[in-house]
Amino acid sequence: MTATATPPEREVGPVPAAPAAPTGRAALPAIADTVLRWAAALAAAVAVFGAVLLVTGADPVSVFTNAWSNTVLNGDAVQQILIKAGPFALTALAVVVPSRAGLVNVGGEGQLIAGGIAAAGVSLALGSTSPGGLTMILMIVAGIAAGAAWAGVAALLRLTVKVNEAVSTLLLNYVALDLMLFLIYQPWKDPHGTGQPATPPVPDAAKLPVFTGSAVHVGLLLVALAVVAVWAVFRWTAWGYRLAAVGGNPEAARRAGLPVTRLLLTAMIVGGALAGLGGAIHLAGVEYQLRPSFGSQLGYIGFLASWLARHRPGPVLLSAVVLAGLAVAGDSLQIDSALPAATVNILTGLILIAVLGWTGSRKKARA
Amino acid sequence: MRPPLIEVLDHSIRFGEVLANDRVGFDVRAGEIHALVGENGAGKSTLLKLIYGVYRPDSGELLADGKQVLITSPADARALGIGMVFQDLRLVPALTVTENIALALGGRFRTGLDRVSRQIHEASVRHGLQVDPDRQVRHLSIGERQRVEILKVLMTGARLVILDEPTSVLAPQEVESLFGVMRRMRENGFGVVIVTHKLGEVRAVADRVTVLRAGRVVLRGADPADHDDAALVEAMVGRRVPPLTRPRPPVPDDAPPALELVAVDADGDRGHQALHGAGLRVRPGEIVGVAGVAGSGQKELCEVALGLRPTTSGEVRIAGTPLSGDTVTHALALGAVGIPEDPVSDSVVVGLTVLEHMPLGGRPVPKRGVGIDWKALATRSREADERAGLHLAPLHRQVSELSGGTIQRVVLTRALADDAALIVAAYPSRGLDIANTRRTQELLLERAAGGAGVLMVSEDLDELISMADRIVVMHDGQVAGTVDAVGADRMAIGRLMLGGADAAPQPDAEGSAA
Numbered sequence: 001m002t003a004t005a006t007p008p009e010r011e012v013g014p015v016p017a018a019p020a021a022p023t024g025r026a027a028l029p030a031i032a033d034t035v036l037r038w039a040a041a042l043a044a045a046v047a048v049f050g051a052v053l054l055v056t057g058a059d060p061v062s063v064f065t066n067a068w069s070n071t072v073l074n075g076d077a078v079q080q081i082l083i084k085a086g087p088f089a090l091t092a093l094a095v096v097v098p099s100r101a102g103l104v105n106v107g108g109e110g111q112l113i114a115g116g117i118a119a120a121g122v123s124l125a126l127g128s129t130s131p132g133g134l135t136m137i138l139m140i141v142a143g144i145a146a147g148a149a150w151a152g153v154a155a156l157l158r159l160t161v162k163v164n165e166a167v168s169t170l171l172l173n174y175v176a177l178d179l180m181l182f183l184i185y186q187p188w189k190d191p192h193g194t195g196q197p198a199t200p201p202v203p204d205a206a207k208l209p210v211f212t213g214s215a216v217h218v219g220l221l222l223v224a225l226a227v228v229a230v231w232a233v234f235r236w237t238a239w240g241y242r243l244a245a246v247g248g249n250p251e252a253a254r255r256a257g258l259p260v261t262r263l264l265l266t267a268m269i270v271g272g273a274l275a276g277l278g279g280a281i282h283l284a285g286v287e288y289q290l291r292p293s294f295g296s297q298l299g300y301i302g303f304l305a306s307w308l309a310r311h312r313p314g315p316v317l318l319s320a321v322v323l324a325g326l327a328v329a330g331d332s333l334q335i336d337s338a339l340p341a342a343t344v345n346i347l348t349g350l351i352l353i354a355v356l357g358w359t360g361s362r363k364k365a366r367a
Numbered sequence: 368m369r370p371p372l373i374e375v376l377d378h379s380i381r382f383g384e385v386l387a388n389d390r391v392g393f394d395v396r397a398g399e400i401h402a403l404v405g406e407n408g409a410g411k412s413t414l415l416k417l418i419y420g421v422y423r424p425d426s427g428e429l430l431a432d433g434k435q436v437l438i439t440s441p442a443d444a445r446a447l448g449i450g451m452v453f454q455d456l457r458l459v460p461a462l463t464v465t466e467n468i469a470l471a472l473g474g475r476f477r478t479g480l481d482r483v484s485r486q487i488h489e490a491s492v493r494h495g496l497q498v499d500p501d502r503q504v505r506h507l508s509i510g511e512r513q514r515v516e517i518l519k520v521l522m523t524g525a526r527l528v529i530l531d532e533p534t535s536v537l538a539p540q541e542v543e544s545l546f547g548v549m550r551r552m553r554e555n556g557f558g559v560v561i562v563t564h565k566l567g568e569v570r571a572v573a574d575r576v577t578v579l580r581a582g583r584v585v586l587r588g589a590d591p592a593d594h595d596d597a598a599l600v601e602a603m604v605g606r607r608v609p610p611l612t613r614p615r616p617p618v619p620d621d622a623p624p625a626l627e628l629v630a631v632d633a634d635g636d637r638g639h640q641a642l643h644g645a646g647l648r649v650r651p652g653e654i655v656g657v658a659g660v661a662g663s664g665q666k667e668l669c670e671v672a673l674g675l676r677p678t679t680s681g682e683v684r685i686a687g688t689p690l691s692g693d694t695v696t697h698a699l700a701l702g703a704v705g706i707p708e709d710p711v712s713d714s715v716v717v718g719l720t721v722l723e724h725m726p727l728g729g730r731p732v733p734k735r736g737v738g739i740d741w742k743a744l745a746t747r748s749r750e751a752d753e754r755a756g757l758h759l760a761p762l763h764r765q766v767s768e769l770s771g772g773t774i775q776r777v778v779l780t781r782a783l784a785d786d787a788a789l790i791v792a793a794y795p796s797r798g799l800d801i802a803n804t805r806r807t808q809e810l811l812l813e814r815a816a817g818g819a820g821v822l823m824v825s826e827d828l829d830e831l832i833s834m835a836d837r838i839v840v841m842h843d844g845q846v847a848g849t850v851d852a853v854g855a856d857r858m859a860i861g862r863l864m865l866g867g868a869d870a871a872p873q874p875d876a877e878g879s880a881a
């Protein structure tokens with residue numbers, strides 16, 4: 001028997017009920033707590049950003065009102081935000097699923113590009129020979145498969161030769177990017193194009209249809225579906241539960257006889273599939289062709305979105321929309337307030353630090 | 368009469384909801400050995416830390432030699448001549464004994480290691496503590512390290528030496544020699560406090576005993592001879608605990624052994640060979656105890672038996688079937704269950720509730736479509752809780768937020784509520800109070816009576832002798848011998864634990880010393 005060093009050694013017969021909440025904090029429902037946390041963090045970030053603006057000589061109030069009216073109050077901008085949020089949410093889910101099993105997937109970027117490449121390949125191969133709807137579906141399937149395969153490479157490296165998946169997924173991002181660049185500069189370059197390096201556009205019939213009277217494509221329904229699906233799988237399936245067990249303590253999972261290797265592999269592959277879906281949707285719904293900038297930063301922003309959401313599928317939707325809003329607001333800062341394009345990165349960075357910092361300190365307070 | 372070396376008056380300290388010490392009074396005189404006993408969480412550690420200046424009391428006074436003092440840090444305590452030998456010995460393994468002690472003496476001895484070495488020699492003769500000043504600490508056995516630690520405390524000028532559960536890591540012979548050292552310290556006029564939960568030790572060395580229960584002093588400075596064991600246990604637990612009745616039904620001879628290890632070699636976590644040709648047999652209905660100095664291969668033995676650790680040679684059979692393929696799931700499928708040595712690192716999944724830990728025992732889980740039937744599992748868990756009687760924590764609680772003993776009861780309920788072919792239990796009563804320890808022992812006996820073979824590791828020889836049919840003694844990764852529990856000779860077991868007549872250094876004991 002060991003005499004524990006720390007104070008509350010409660011070891012008295014029946015377990016006492018949950019210790020009463022130390023303060024009001026734990027008494028708040030979880031959702032209110034989350035909202036408060038976000039509000040406080042956002043306010044703090046905006047305040048610091050305002051100070052930065054003052055230093056640069058801009059008027060924070062007018063910058064904020066401009067940004068606000070040019071985004072939230074502007075119908076087109078709202079559509080833009082939603083469209084941008086789609087890939088963010090999917091690449092965020094690509095982090096969420098592996099993280100449940102304790103894996104760090106930094107490869108959403110590469111997996112999304114791989115998905116885009118596969119979708120472009122399908123579109124290129126089929127051209128206008130097949131019905132548009134079929135091409136569209138095949139593009140999406142191919143994108144999912146390619147993203148899964150790209151992540152699967154990292155998972156296999158980890159499980160066979162023990163390469164840390166955070167490193168391998170990150171490096172595979174560059175491989176995917178270079179592969180795409182090679183394809184659009186060489187074999188897949190549009191012969192009828194303007195001479196810019198790009199693949200031929202997806203046939204009109206295979207483009208994702210938009211909602212009438214808007215620019216919003218139906219791919220966003222798939223995004224919403226993916227979020228709900230991940231949530232439901234986590235909540236209701238044995239697989240989702242087992243991932244949590246492996247992620248929470250792999251040794252405990254091993255001792256319980258769970259197939260740890262298989263769970264890690266599938267978690268990573270499902271994550272990659274989600275990012276690949278994002279690549280296919282981004283191609284078929286937004287970009288229509290591969291260009292050198294295809295998918296740029298989408299994976300990394302998704303990575304941040306997942307962290308902001310503390311790797312939970314529901315809040316990912318919110319964080320993806322917030323980050324998309326910032327991206328659109330960045331355009332407004334640049335155009336209307338004549339601030340450098342990088343300014344919005346400062347705001348994004350501040351918000352991330354504020355929210356993540358808040359999360360960290362909360363965990364510590366709990367421990 | 369001279370005032371006590373140290374006297375605690377009405378100390379109280381509160382941690383959140385818990386009143387860890389409630390108007391505690393305690394005193395130690397020069398030339399006495401004072402045992403401080405109580406269950407885990409009774410407040411012993413808190414009291415010691417108040418005396419040693421780690422915690423500040425919310426209220427109360429501290430007198431040293433009759434004068435009121437304020438101790439705000441361990442340095443203050445040491446200046447008053449209070450020395451503490453912690454359970455986790457605080458020595459630097461890579462340094463020699465001399466260097467370690469010089470480190471503790473600090474600036475007071477600038478004259479170099481030779482002089483410190485001489486002083487160590489003198490002090491070790493004076494106190495009867497044999498140590499070799501030039502040996503590296505990592506080559507010393509736990510018992511030797513403990514002697515170094517005590518010597519260190521004495522050489523820094525302590526007049527009151529507090530030993531926090533010093534016997535929990537020692538073999539019986541080492542315990543005897545420690546008691547010898549303590550008696551010598553008493554004769555030399557030191558005050559000695561020993562924290563323990565073993566009544567035998569109280570009787571063996573203590574002049575006075577103080578019992579703490581739930582933060583209060585139940586018995587203060589009493590003469591142990593005035594109270595029988597039942598009375599002392601009652602003081603600790605708060606109620607009578609009847610002696611363990613051991614039904615010993617005959618073990619059927621013809622059934623295949625529940626567990627059989629044949630010449631098993633296995634490597635440890637640090638790449639060294641942890642098991643050398645280990646062989647043993649546990650028949651259905653039999654309880655086989657495993658004794659040994661910490662780190663003698665017990666952990667690896669348990670893991671090999673459950674298929675958790677690969678063997679480098681030899682064979683493991685459960686219920687007559689050799690483990691093969693995925694040995695973990697194979698062992699589970701053959702009806703093996705385990706109680707891990709360290710439940711916090713091996714069983715607790717961060718983020719999962721008590722209910723969500725229930726499927727991780729390895730037994731089949733009720734399914735509903737692609738999901739787990741949590742409702743059925745909850746019902747099943749409540750039934751298991753009723754059968755086991757270990758007061759399972761509420762099913763919705765996060766296990767990682769529970770205390771060690773409560774976690775242990777989750778693990779035990781999961782493992783022991785149902786019949787099994789083989790139970791491999793490492794330190795099953797670790798962290799439990801007396802009542803729950805008793806219930807756990809009963810459960811193991813019940814499971815054995817139901818046909819399970821039980822392999823049980825414990826550091827408490829008394830526990831093994833009272834429960835087991837046979838005791839396997841481990842030394843240096845080998846089975847050094849097997850003795851019948853009935854009429855077992857503790858000293859003979861101790862000799863086997865030490866691998867011979869005298870205490871040889873135990874390089875393997877290092878890992879567990881930290």
